[in-house]
Amino acid sequence: MKQPANTNSSGPAPDQLGDFRSSLLQYYDRFCRDLPWRGETDPYRILVSEIMLQQTRVETVLQYYGSWLKRFPTLGALASADSREVLKAWEGLGYYRRARNLHSAARRIRELPGEHFPTSYRDLRKLPGVGQYTAGAVASIGFGEIVPAVDGNVRRVLARLFDKREPRARWLNRIAAELVDKDRPGDWNQALMELGAMICSPKNPRCDDCPVQLWCTAHEQGTQALSPAGIRRVPAREISFLLVILQTEEGEVMLVQRPRQGLLAGMWAFPEQELAEPLDCAATSRDRAIELAMSLGAEVVGGASVLAEIQHRFTHLQARYRPWVVPVEKLLTGEGNVWMTPGEPVDFPIPVAQHKVLDALAECRETPGNSESHASNPS
Ligand code: SF4
CATH class of the missing domain: 3.90.79.10 (Nucleoside Triphosphate Pyrophosphohydrolase)
Incomplete structure (x- = not known):
């Protein structure tokens, strides 16, 4: 998917956004991985996949997602389970707080009027363990709300598109919100994540295969290895x-x-x-x-x-x-x-x-x- 030479110095300009979005969505439609949660419309199932994917590789989540849904096929089934059963189903996936929060969220939703699953970013954020990213992902994928979802992959893609060495959360959320495709927000967020996971990898990004190379400042400047700077981790x-x-x-x-x-x-x-x-x-x-x-x-x-x-x-x-x-x-x-x-x-x-x-x-x-x-x- 060779692109013409870059003529832009700072990500896509406002009048280029249409082409930029189309290019990424076409790539997503053609090449996205066939994962069991892709195309899912049940918000409970979307929530499960998003919580499992936090800090965990897709390959690992694939070993748990199906068996979890077999054991807890609905939000009601999860809400009715006892905590021992929930932790047992999560055993080996790590970060057990996620399982406890998911369980609490199911119970919280069951107490809502009509047991209705929250349908907006704002209401999803009120659930235990649901942060900005998860609320954005569920609201956009499950309910078509035009909100961003910035995970580690999206952070890297945006930092490189705009050649931002140390992107701060506020900047990332603002830029991500400006870029979201208004017609397909859920697919858009997943497309950015997919690009980060499959093409714009931390080391050796495959820029020659990248559908948004034309608008990428880091590619133009040859600074892909510098953006974003590594997150300074607290030593264990x-x-x-x-x-x-x-x-x-x-x-x-x-x-x-x-x-x-x-x-x-x-x-x-x-x-x-x-x-x-x-x-x-x-x-x-x-x-x-x-x-x-x-x-x-x-x-x-x-x-x-x-x-x-x-x-x-x-x-x-x-x-x-x-x-x-x-x-x-x-x-x-x-x-x-x-x-x-x-x-x-x-x-x-x-x-x-x-x-x-x-x-x-x-x-x-x-x-x-x-x-x-x-x-x-x-x-
Ligand atoms: S893969 Fe290359 S061209 Fe595409 S966003 Fe990443 S750094 Fe830019």
């Missing part, structure tokens, strides 16, 4: 935890439910204790693991052994887990704890890092000869 804070795995002779292990607020709220995980020193010596860690087991009321019946360290990255946190297996007599199951056998499916939500520990435990039991590679009993 490293934090270490001791995990205590209470294990019975039969191999069952105990999980406890995390508090309702904070990191991984409401999910089921091994009891943990934050370590002041990441390289806490083995003997000290073992003593603390046994202390923690006893503080939970467990009767310790053997020596503790350590599993390989597990690492997991949260948004601003690099977590290191040191898991200790402590043989115990089985405690009574209470409201805040459950027992399970590693490797067997369960119906409650478990964080990814804990799944890694459970996999290691299951492997140890299935292949006893390999146990030395996972667990060791330090002297």
Whole structure:
């Protein structure tokens, strides 16, 4: 799709907007990816896809979108589900606050007069977890409202079109609002996102295939690599935890439910204790693991052994887990704890890092000869 040489120095001029929009929409009509939420008109389904796509790759969302809709085919079905079921369906997708917010939003809508789904950007913004981008996407795609939706891909495309090195949110929203196609706002927003995802990529944008090259200032100036400047990320804070795995002779292990607020709220995980020193010596860690087991009321019946360290990255946190297996007599199951056998499916939500520990435990039991590679009993 070779374009003529650029004659413009600052994005499309007002009298060029018609051609600019037509060119991008034609590209979208011809080349957009066939994704399950494309062409969707049910606002609930659009909302689900948009929330899932926040901070998550399309390939990952594809693994969840269909099964989520099978489990919660309507807003009413989601509103009626309990939070454990909702978090379980979201398990592995990360950023669990999104699932809790989606659940709260469904319940909020159910309480509205007539249970009517909000139809405007303004009313959508009142829902929990629905920010500017999500409200813009749902309002434009689901209801044809002429509003922009600026995600990371759109930010990059706009910055390059206008060669803006550090585009601020207010500028982005103003420019994006001016560009929206009045007849096809939903397709327009998706077309800009698609362009950013497929052509105007962060590294090595394919300008020769770009439908809006004619109006692109960064292409004209050869400054694609400079616009936009990278977002300065706060370095992740490293934090270490001791995990205590209470294990019975039969191999069952105990999980406890995390508090309702904070990191991984409401999910089921091994009891943990934050370590002041990441390289806490083995003997000290073992003593603390046994202390923690006893503080939970467990009767310790053997020596503790350590599993390989597990690492997991949260948004601003690099977590290191040191898991200790402590043989115990089985405690009574209470409201805040459950027992399970590693490797067997369960119906409650478990964080990814804990799944890694459970996999290691299951492997140890299935292949006893390999146990030395996972667990060791330090002297
Ligand atoms: S792909 Fe190239 S020409 Fe198209 S918007 Fe991006 S930088 Fe500009």
